[in-house]
Amino acid sequence: MKNIIILLLAILVVSSCSTNSDKTTEATLNNEDIVNLTEAQYKNANIETGKLETRQISTILKLNGKIDVPPQNMVSVSTPFGGFLKASKLLPGMPVKKGEILATMEDQQYIQLQQDYLTARSKLIFFENEYNRQKELNQSKASSDKVFQQTEMEYTSQKIAVSALGEKLRLININPLSLNESNLSRSINVYSSIDGFVSKVNVNIGKYVNPSDVLFELINPEDIHLNLKVFEKDLDKISIGQKVIAFNNNQPDKKHKCEVILISQDLSADRSVDVHCHFVDYDKTLLPGMYMNAEIEINLTNASTIISDAIINFEGKDFVFIVKDKYTFCLVEVSKGSSENGYTEIIAAGNNSLNNLPVVTKGAYSLLMQLKNKSE
Numbered sequence: 001m002k003n004i005i006i007l008l009l010a011i012l013v014v015s016s017c018s019t020n021s022d023k024t025t026e027a028t029l030n031n032e033d034i035v036n037l038t039e040a041q042y043k044n045a046n047i048e049t050g051k052l053e054t055r056q057i058s059t060i061l062k063l064n065g066k067i068d069v070p071p072q073n074m075v076s077v078s079t080p081f082g083g084f085l086k087a088s089k090l091l092p093g094m095p096v097k098k099g100e101i102l103a104t105m106e107d108q109q110y111i112q113l114q115q116d117y118l119t120a121r122s123k124l125i126f127f128e129n130e131y132n133r134q135k136e137l138n139q140s141k142a143s144s145d146k147v148f149q150q151t152e153m154e155y156t157s158q159k160i161a162v163s164a165l166g167e168k169l170r171l172i173n174i175n176p177l178s179l180n181e182s183n184l185s186r187s188i189n190v191y192s193s194i195d196g197f198v199s200k201v202n203v204n205i206g207k208y209v210n211p212s213d214v215l216f217e218l219i220n221p222e223d224i225h226l227n228l229k230v231f232e233k234d235l236d237k238i239s240i241g242q243k244v245i246a247f248n249n250n251q252p253d254k255k256h257k258c259e260v261i262l263i264s265q266d267l268s269a270d271r272s273v274d275v276h277c278h279f280v281d282y283d284k285t286l287l288p289g290m291y292m293n294a295e296i297e298i299n300l301t302n303a304s305t306i307i308s309d310a311i312i313n314f315e316g317k318d319f320v321f322i323v324k325d326k327y328t329f330c331l332v333e334v335s336k337g338s339s340e341n342g343y344t345e346i347i348a349a350g351n352n353s354l355n356n357l358p359v360v361t362k363g364a365y366s367l368l369m370q371l372k373n374k375s376e
Helices: 002-031 039-045 108-139 145-171 232-237 364-375
Strands: 034-036 048-050 053-068 074-077 083-087 101-106 187-191 196-201 216-219 225-231 243-247 256-263 272-279 291-307 312-314 317-325 328-340 343-348 359-362
Touching: 034 364, 039 364, 053 272, 053 328, 053 343, 108 145, 225 232, 225 243, 225 256, 225 291, 232 272, 243 272, 256 291, 291 359, 312 364, 317 364, 328 364, 359 364
Parallel strands: none
Antiparallel strands: 034 328, 048 359, 053 225, 053 291, 074 216, 083 101, 101 187, 196 216, 225 272, 243 256, 243 291, 256 272, 291 343, 312 317, 317 328, 317 359, 328 343
16 A cells, blocks of 8 residues: 555655656756846837837739830831832831831832832823813814713723822832932832831841831830739729829839829730720830739738837748837747838737737837847
8 A cells, every 4th residue: 555655655756746847848948039138238129119000001912014016016017018128227226206218129010110100190190181172172062972972981090090109109208299210210218217226127228028028116115104914803993093003023122103094904814904094204224025014903902010110020930029018029920911101010919919019119129129039
């Protein structure tokens, strides 16, 4: 019986030690998140505190896209009639002005067209005189109605022919009204229809160009816009007139203000739509095809926020220090939301609530260094 009692007492002692050991370990773990400062350390840390504030903060939607040009600002230059490229000094990137000569084309059919026009115009004079003569004869009944109608038809047909040939001449930039037998030309000029720059040159001197061939491509960049890709799940957050901030990876600090002007109504294969944004101010450093990042403020919500400097990042996690007493501070992990105007939304702090608790707003990194030095 005595041995049994001794055995039971031994078990109780071991159990008690084990329990005390667990409590000691738990206390040690908790103690790792607490830093105690001396009065001198507290003064050197320049610590300031504050509490969470309810503020209106906007949610930021981050998007990607590229700079695009509307169709009316892109011109593919071709010639209505084929010909050989006689002269051109264009290179990709060169600026051009509206009305500037881009190229000179040469071909015998230009001569033939001018010849046909002048011949038709000469015949028109004959048919006009004959029409007037037959009209007078018909009125005096000296000529039959059939002869007059035949003459009238020939006169009208010739006027149509002259007008059609004149329009063909205008297509190749030849003024038919100033054309005569002494100023026929075997070459024509191709002019720019916009102000802008050359994006592509597809021909070289001496090459024969068909009417369907594109000689040059021109772009007027003054009306460039930002084309963003927005996925289906975010479509309800976008509306006409929303403000957009755009920037590229090369100059992330240089912000460009934009405004949503058009939202496509067709979903692509990847379940996204095109959202077109207009730049408030034109910047010549922005070129068509350049990839951009964009941020859109979606809406304003009331959120619990703290000064952004209060949040410290360590080993990929975000933390704040809460004040336990004047010289004692506890490290608490938090989940943060959107940031705006120097304040950041605190979404969650584990199982704890930071409402009405004093939080270190200045000197948090000094406390973190003190805490980690203590751990080491």
